Amino acid sequence: MQIPEYYNPVAREIAQALVDGFNRHYRLFRATSQQAKQLFEAAEWQGVQKLVRDRIQFYDERVHETVQRLKHQFHADLLDDEIWQQAKLYFIGLLTNHKQPELAETFFNSVFTRILHRDYFNNDFIFIRPAISTEYIESDPPSYRSYYPKQRGLRHTLRQIVADFGWRRPFANLSRDLAWVIRAVDEYFVQRWPQAEANLQIQLLSSAFYRNKTAYIFGKVVNGGQIYPFALPVLHDADGRLYLDTVLLEPWRIGVLFSFSRAYFMADMEVPSGYVQFLRSMLPTKTKAELYTMLGLQKQGKNTFYRDFMQHLQHSNDQFTVAPGIRGLVMLVFTLPSYPYVFKLIKDVFGGPKEVDRATVKAKYQLVKRHDRVGRMADTLEFSNVAFPKARFSDELLDELRRLATSSIEEGDDTLVIKHLYIERRMKPLNLYLMNSDTAEKERVVREYGDAIRDLAAANIFPGDMLFKNFGVTRYGRVIFYDYDEIEYMTDCHFRRIPPAPNPEMEMSGEVWYPVARGDVFPEEFGTFLLGDPLVRRVFLQYHRELLDAGFWQHKQQRIRDGHIEDFYPYPVEMRFCNRYPPQVRALAAG
Template sequence: MFPRALSDSRAFDIAQAMLDGFNRHYQLFTEANAAAKARFEAGDWHGQQRAQRERIEFYDMRVDEGAERLQREFNAGELSMDTWQQVKLHYIGLLVNHHQPELAETFFNSVTTKILHRSYFNNDFIFVRPAVSTEYIENDEPASLPTYRAYYPVRDSLRDTWVRIVNNFQLQRPFEDLDRDVDHLLSAVLTQLGDFKARANFQVQVLSSLFYRNKGAYIVGKVINGFYELPFAVPILHTPQGLLTIDAVLFGEDELQMLFSFARAYFMVNMEVPSAYVQFLRSMMPRKPRSEIYSAIGLHKQGKNLFYRDFLYHLRHSSDRFRIAPGIKGMVMLVFDLPSFPFVFKVIKDFYPPQKDTTREQIKSKYLLVKQHDRVGRMADTLEYSNVAFPRARFEEELIEELKHFCPSLIEEDGDSFVLRHLYIERRMVPLNIYLQDATREQIERAVVEYGNAIKDLVAANIFPGDMLWKNFGVTRNGKIVFYDYDEIEYLTECNFRRVPEARNEEEEMSGEVWYRVGPKDVFPETFGPFLLGNPSVREVFMKHHGDLLDAGFWQGHKERILAGHVHDVFPYEASKRFKNQRRLREAQAAAASLVQERQAPQEAPSNN
């Protein structure tokens, strides 16, 4: 219920102080994104990784600063509910012409909930739903870039248009051979368009900022012709000689979904109006929730906020009950789900079996490591929440009993609500061990190859998964294998990979116990086999494609390269999409055809002279 009058003179000053805190946050966020261009041009991959990691911490730091200022200057924790309602109304007024109103509303919620106990939260003075529209926001300042540029190939040749698109980003490093790259790009585009006729609205729309992640910069846009739209993304990489090259082109919603996957690190994008970027990207990937798009472009707190709104909306329109998640129960996490909702909820248990020598804080640090690290498409992103109230009537009694037994310190019953003080939420996947039980031989082979590829991608990203059992990996909708159990994860460079020493006598050889010294960070890859390869069909495929994972030398070699400063390439698309691989394939095919022609050519008769 809103106040009848804005009678508290402090309310406007509090609202302005709150907005000042948000504006400072977005300014620093924007500066980090803008600097990604210079880091990419310089090939400063370690700097890019460091900036991506540090940027994730910006938000919480600004929230802490904002809460501290409001407490110091206004004694905010003692304000009446009526004053907080007036603060919210003033804040809405300040956002009418703001370029990031939805983010500022989320910031308001974050600061407010940090100051006040959750029992004081209500719809009157936090933003449960948006108060300011984000439709048609545009930066009208003369020096600003529009959200996207539109190019009209009817004025130029289509080839010249693509050259202009690339050059307009003004990358301060030469291309190895831009003409060659554009030829490849144009050929791929024309193949996708087929035998098309240019309509009156034929155009190419391209977002004004490059999307930076790891060692790549991506041009993102869509071709429009009549009622047909073709989304695309064009990765630009460095060659080994330090020149630029267009590596591939990705088309369509499915390939862009892979690029913007929940299992990859967040992009760095220089954008004044993020809602306009999200709207553009959603037109290209309509099945992807707005929450995931906000997270993918580095605004993960906004992603969390939108996800939670979607979750509450789903609860309101469903009637099934939360249950213990199917599959093998974890020793560290209690996992539950709502069958009609495609996510799982993970709560850290209060106690663990003796073989799990860990603590709650150590487990939380592992999840933070994954949040800040390059997930290379192989580690699921997690959403972390505190003090989440669920309707108790929606919980199966078996789940209530499990929570009370394993997590008593994290639960609170409040009337009709069941409150969890801390939990993680992840996208639900089919556990790999369950998938393999019912898989055909062809599916087994594909899954085992993908499992090994997933581990090798993690290795390239300096990650040792720790527990490599099948149950800790999941199968996504498109068949990708993703790791999701992080309590034993380590940096590869902090592990010591060893071969099992030869037994000195028959007694040691026959012993069922480990008879050699094992340090706290020692890993013996050859011992993985008995735990992973009991199924003969699985073993055959694994040894054929990934037998090197049982060799300590494989792991140690990668560790040494990473310690030497090497940053591996991990591509968010298939190797067959890369232009240089297509070029090699064409050359090999041409050479093979030429050889066949030579062999089939009639031989010249020998001379009698």
């Protein structure tokens, strides 16, 4: 560390206040993960959902507290530049031996950028580059545990692994589950297991990952130079006993658990960078930014994303262009072809019949962030004041930005600052995807589309605008919703059947003969907007006809009001042991 030229007690105390603010944040953050374990054990599913929702607010609350403290105690907005630079150096000194230094640096940035102007956002004042290495930080308990199956046999080792999670709830039949795990591994290797090497070991992340009704065990088998990752979802059965629902062995399938369209995990991590390193060794295609985000450390995810993105800009030369597809009425959306994300700004004036305002749009995006996205809604990263190199914008896009979002941009000679921005994974808009697919794929994706609407409904989300252009298709072929300005909670909607017309003339007239109130939804009408294409219509009606009936929606509403929380499996249901090894197959195997 560079030693400040002279001792400055104010800078020292500011640094300490920042560390205190962060430590308080992380203590509360960790407490939620410990609570998550208890809620899982107690099968308190509403509690789990509330906890993960509330946790999202913690960071901003602690940042706000610290900003207030610095302003009141030190008049932070009036300090000399030099004091801030020294505070940064003291802060680095205080992070020696800290267990979450990268998160603390990000916290420093969050506080600082709320107090000082954008001109100060450089490495002299904030952590544009990390100052402290996160490699080899020791953790107690360690981030992962190692087991050596050669010593006591595989079955015994697996049993020990599960026991070491210490869940205060018995397994219904752990021997049966472990036999299925071994059988699934056997099938995966087509009965030809790799030869055991001298270093054969199973490494497990010490904390389970809690989300909704599931606790996930993540680990990898290390054998020679090979790594075999795996994930074990642990669920409750109808009698409240635990069981292993399946084993996931393919890295991409495990990666899907960390998809941007799912809720964040809760895991008790003393050294989060250790968890991220371990997960990256299992899932090399997942970025650090994605993993931090999915571990509930969104600001770190955002910070890391931004660093990656800036680096990508240095290593590419293509232009930002308007995103392919039908232009939004509310959002102006652009993309960089060489980078798999889209950038969304709220327009100054909304087109057509839109009744929402800017604050409502922001509130809806925030709602999605806090809600369980059940694998059907894209998560967004929200940024303020992002400076882009202006030369990289296409003329068409610059023109649109100036015409449609003047209040959200600030143009300099070389930079274009976007004052408020959402960044989201790029998908193929479903309307374009349908145009370019063969019949079989079209059928599959229309069925997926209906499933997406069902899943959203089960999670208390009504999309509002269900047109195909508002859904995207991921690289794994899943259909995901991304247009949030009209979404509503299911329980706030009023699903109605259209009353019979008083006479045939009225029906033919095209006029509405019944009063319509705000929040009224007539599912019978969906077909008119969605099912023009005969093939789409046939497939939709084959699998999802009931979505056109108000009764379906009312029934879903009732289940939500009754407090029922549906099961969502982030892997194909055919992979669940109960389906994969159904009783007759098991009987045959036993016989």
